[in-house]
Each structure stands twice: as structure tokens, then as C-alpha cells.
Amino acid sequence: MSKRGYHHGNLRQALVDAALTLIEEKGPTGFTLSEAAKQAGVTPAAVYRHFGGREDLIAEAARQGYEMFADLMEYAYTKSQPSALASFEATGRAYLAFARKYPGHYVAMFESGISVNRTPDLALLSGRALGTLERAAAELSAHIPPDRRPPSQMVSAHIWAMCHGVVELFARGSPGTKSPFPPEELLESGIGIYLRGLGLVPPDR
């Protein structure tokens, strides 16, 4: 490793970390390159040794998020196999857990306006994460009689929407909106009711 022992140690990652903190605090457009540099104890110009500019720094923060996100989703899915139902529920929980644990990454990924097609890297990771959710939905759908089975892409879209909505509205301290329930409970119960509606869970448990 040629990284250690340099002037700073590992400025590149320090900048990403600072960016994540700032994005979490001030939102993606409130984030400034200069402030991230300052927080890393460095001149704004130093950033250009490691990144092409402001956008590139945000994109790298998002990339690291997608990487963890994809891993977490895959782990949740695999761990709960071979039960399609358990895998599906686990990916939903993993989604919320990720958003709660890494809010800076979540914002950089889904609210920063960074396109997933910015780099092949980003597109690949994002596809891997979303693909896991879709796979779980597809296996689950297989247990529903074909004539009353919604497309599995639609099922995964419903769950994604529910997850994202819970995160945005109830898992963040959004101003003036206080959650009447813990977000985990809200998501768990929401998904539960939804699955019952699909006929995959007994109507009374």
C-alpha cells in the first residue's frame, strides 16, 4: 500500500467521509466542496488531487453506498433462502436498515441527482442491488396462482416505494412531521399487510 505515510495519510477517503457527513446534514445541494476540504483539514485545492471536482466527489460517496447496499441486500436474501417469503421480507428490512445506518450514503444515492448511468461502475452496483429485490419478488410471485399474480416487477416496485416512503417521511427527522410509530414497525406491518393481500400469508396470524 503506497497510501499510508503520505502527507495526510488517506485524504481521498477522508474527503469522502466528510462529504457524507455534510450531505447527511445539509442535503445534497447544500453540500460544498470547500467545506468538505476544511473538515478534512485541507485546502479546497487539494481535493483536485483526488477528484475531478465536486460532482465526482459526490459520485464516489454514492458509489461506496451502492456497494454496501448491494452487499447488504444480497446477504439478506441469501441468508434467508430457500424460503422465498423469508428472503423477500429480509430484503425489505435490509433496505430500511441501510437507510437508517448510512443516511449520508442514502441521500447521495437517491437524492443527490447523481445519475446511476454516470459511470458503468455505478450502473452495475445499482443494478445488482435492485436486481436482488426483483429476484426475491419473482420467487415470491411463483407461489401465487398465475391467473391472479401481478407482475413481479410490480411487486418489487410496490415494496421499493413503501420502503422509500417510510424512509423519507418517517425515518428522518423531517421538520414538523413526527412519526406516530417507529419506522421499523411501520414498514414491517405495511409489508405484512401487503403480503397478506397477495395471498401469501394467512389472513390471520
Next chain:
Amino acid sequence: MSKRGYHHGNLRQALVDAALTLIEEKGPTGFTLSEAAKQAGVTPAAVYRHFGGREDLIAEAARQGYEMFADLMEYAYTKSQPSALASFEATGRAYLAFARKYPGHYVAMFESGISVNRTPDLALLSGRALGTLERAAAELSAHIPPDRRPPSQMVSAHIWAMCHGVVELFARGSPGTKSPFPPEELLESGIGIYLRGLGLVPPDR
């Protein structure tokens, strides 16, 4: 009306309209007072004849949004009475319709960071809109046997989350994310499955 025939005509509303367009295009933090003034054909300083500053302008845009939103939700609710189910479904549809028709207002209301407690006016209107959804959920819950009835606040939170998630993920041209289904269809089917899960809709229709 003393408004007409002045220098500009009605600069106040012209500024709000410009702000809405800009907020829709560039997001709440990308919006600038100067650009709104320019778009209204006026010097930035002129804004201060009508608003306390940048934030006040955003707040007024949000207020007008909440006003329409509350009206639309109430209309949808009332129009579909006395059926609790029809009223509930109608408010969900009204939510999405509002977000689609007035994206600038929607962003100003839910993504600008403007607190609903900024003015009593805002709090009142927001409470009226959300209250309608909760009332619809409560009446709907009354049709479920008490022992398997989730709290009605939870039901309305689920629906709100699903609506918001669909809006954010699939109703906007968010970069790199293309929706596999029209958002209206997605929301309609999602709410349908959810209601079936609550036991309020026959399992097969």
C-alpha cells in the same frame, strides 16, 4: 381590486409562480431569489417589497400548495362518501394526482425543508390535508373486526408512505430510474393489494 394597473400588475403572484417553476426544475436548494426575480422581469431588490426574503417566498409557494392539496383531498373524500372504501381510495388517487399536476408545489411542501410550523397558517392547512387521509383511514378501519384491526393512524401512514414513494421514485423523471409501469397504475394496484391484505376487498376480483 387595487392590484391591477400597478407597475407590474401582480408581481407578488408572478414571483411565486416563478419560484414554483424554478423549484420544480432545480430543486428547493437550487432555487435562487435572484433568478425568480429575473424570470418575473424585475430586480432582485423588488422581491423585498412583497416578501421578507428568500425563505418567505418558498413558504408562500408551499402555503398555496397546501391550500390546494387540502381542498383536493377533502373534495375527493366528500365526493365518494358515504362509502368508506371509495373515499379512502379516492384520497390516495387525489394525492398522486396533486403531486403529478403541481410538482413545484409538492417539492416546496415536502422537500424544501420549510417547517410546517413556520406559520400557524401552514400548520393548519397541512393538518387539514393529512386529517382527511386519517379520517378516511379511521372510517375504513371501522369495518375491520377490532381484534385484527391495525391502528388507523398506521393505515394512513402506510398509504402516505406508498404514495410518497411512488411519487419520488416513479412519478418524477429521476435520473437513471425508468419506471416499468405508469405511476397511477402502480399506486392503484399497490393500494388494492394492501386493502385486500386488510380484508376489506374480496381476495379475488
Next chain:
DNA sequence: TGTACATCAGTGAACGCGCGTTCACTGATGTAC
């Protein structure tokens, strides 16, 4: 109808600020001999 006056919406110049980015530089680090 015509004149004098008060009002006040919008002007234009100015302010201090922090932004992203550039550039020639410096000086600590690692390497070759």
C-alpha cells in the same frame, strides 16, 4: 378638466460572502546510487 401632491412599487448601485476552480509553488517522502 386641470393642477399639485402623496404614495409606494420597482430601480440600480453597492456590500460582503462563499463558492468552484486554476496555477505556480513548496517541501516532505521515497528511491537510486
Next chain:
DNA sequence: TGTACATCAGTGAACGCGCGTTCACTGATGTAC
């Protein structure tokens, strides 16, 4: 082990820019007589 040299991470000053906000002003409008 010691010296000379190359590398290159980070510096510091400078840039042009657009921002939100202030202020004394101007000049079109509506009103009183």
C-alpha cells in the same frame, strides 16, 4: 550510511461568479382640490 535527485500531495493566492440583502432614489399611479 550518506547524498543527490525525482516525485507528487498539499499550499496559498488569485480569478470570476452569483448569491441574498441594504439603501437612497425615481417616477408612474391614484387622489384631492
